[in-house]
Amino acid sequence: MPIGWIEAVPNRATTTRVRRAVKPGRPALRVPVLILSVIIDPEHRRICDLLPQAGLQREPETETDRLLEIERWHLKVGPKLSFEVATAFINGMGNARSAMETLLFLERISPKFIFLCGIAGSLCPDRIRLGDVVVARQINWWNLNKLTREAAKVEEEGPAKYLSLGDHFFRKDIRAEGKQDKFWDRRLARFVDDHQDLLRSNIDRRLLALRSELQADEPYSNRLHCGDIVSWEYVLSDSEVRDAIFHDPYGGKAIEMEGAGFAAAVARRNEEVTRRARAARQVIESDTVGFVFRGITDLCHDKGSEPQEWREVAMFNAAQAVIDFLKRLSPDDFRR
Numbered sequence: 001m002p003i004g005w006i007e008a009v010p011n012r013a014t015t016t017r018v019r020r021a022v023k024p025g026r027p028a029l030r031v032p033v034l035i036l037s038v039i040i041d042p043e044h045r046r047i048c049d050l051l052p053q054a055g056l057q058r059e060p061e062t063e064t065d066r067l068l069e070i071e072r073w074h075l076k077v078g079p080k081l082s083f084e085v086a087t088a089f090i091n092g093m094g095n096a097r098s099a100m101e102t103l104l105f106l107e108r109i110s111p112k113f114i115f116l117c118g119i120a121g122s123l124c125p126d127r128i129r130l131g132d133v134v135v136a137r138q139i140n141w142w143n144l145n146k147l148t149r150e151a152a153k154v155e156e157e158g159p160a161k162y163l164s165l166g167d168h169f170f171r172k173d174i175r176a177e178g179k180q181d182k183f184w185d186r187r188l189a190r191f192v193d194d195h196q197d198l199l200r201s202n203i204d205r206r207l208l209a210l211r212s213e214l215q216a217d218e219p220y221s222n223r224l225h226c227g228d229i230v231s232w233e234y235v236l237s238d239s240e241v242r243d244a245i246f247h248d249p250y251g252g253k254a255i256e257m258e259g260a261g262f263a264a265a266v267a268r269r270n271e272e273v274t275r276r277a278r279a280a281r282q283v284i285e286s287d288t289v290g291f292v293f294r295g296i297t298d299l300c301h302d303k304g305s306e307p308q309e310w311r312e313v314a315m316f317n318a319a320q321a322v323i324d325f326l327k328r329l330s331p332d333d334f335r336r
Contacts, residue, residue: 178263
């Protein structure tokens with residue numbers, strides 16, 4: 001668990017300046033890869049169901065595992081690389097919860113790679129369909145505030161700063177989180193190009209049968225996509241708002257509620273570890289790299305209208321995509 005403290009530092013003006021710092025503790029257990037999901041049925045369960053089918057072997061549970069709330073697995077990637085994978089869940093929805101619990105798990109096991117695997121809604125239903133998977137290149141974190149009806153003010157400051165909902169306007173506070181560096185951006189693009197049509201629902205007999213029932217009127221194959229994802233605090237169930245977000249300069253291909261907090265937590269942890277390592281004149285450890293994989297379960301137009309079976313298809317596809325990406329890692333990736 002992190003150790004926090006407050007120290008009062010007198011300055012020359014005889015006032016007191018308060019400084020807050022967070023001191024990362026020593027991880028209780030080091031596991032190179034962590035896969036997080038949100039504890040909404042069937043998200044976490046689908047990941048654990050899939051791992052044995054994907055070739056991962058479950059490690060015997062220890063008392064430390066129970067205390068840290070993780071399950072450990074072993075993945076062998078060819079003759080030169082094998083590593084442990086931990087799975088855990090975020091206990092609730094929303095970016096605040098996601099940021100808090102991601103930091104807890106980063107503190108507990110200090111992984112090199114951390115994945116958020118879950119579900120999302122499509123902001124582009126013509127191209128991003130039910131059962132597809134979107135891999136985030138960047139998370140656009142939307143915060144809405146300052147409700148106003150002043151159309152003149154909106155016109156003066158520019159429509160890109162506001163979201164129109166009926167006669168009202170919400171001022172948008174948007175920042176980018178989790179933007180991949182050039183190396184991982186290229187790796188993700190190559191992975192998506194190679195695996196566009198290799199999602200599990202396109203090859204698994206049971207999922208094929210389930211999908212054919214769900215797609216009786218419009219059969220199609222599920223695909224893997226790469227692009228920006230929007231993250232905010234609401235359940236979106238309106239096609240007009242969905243389209244407005246998609247066409248916004250800070251829009252994306254999918255929308256969800258945990259990715260921004262997750263990405264912010266990874267960045268905050270890296271900053272703090274780096275700062276304290278430099279202050280202690282220690283060798284700086286490699287940064288933790290975070291990835292967001294989201295399976296599409298709805299089209300954000302009429303929440304609950306899509307059959308719930310799409311959640312199973314989408315989660316299996318997202319989890320399989322994560323495992324396929326892990327299998328492309330090399331020993332050099334863990335030393336970067």
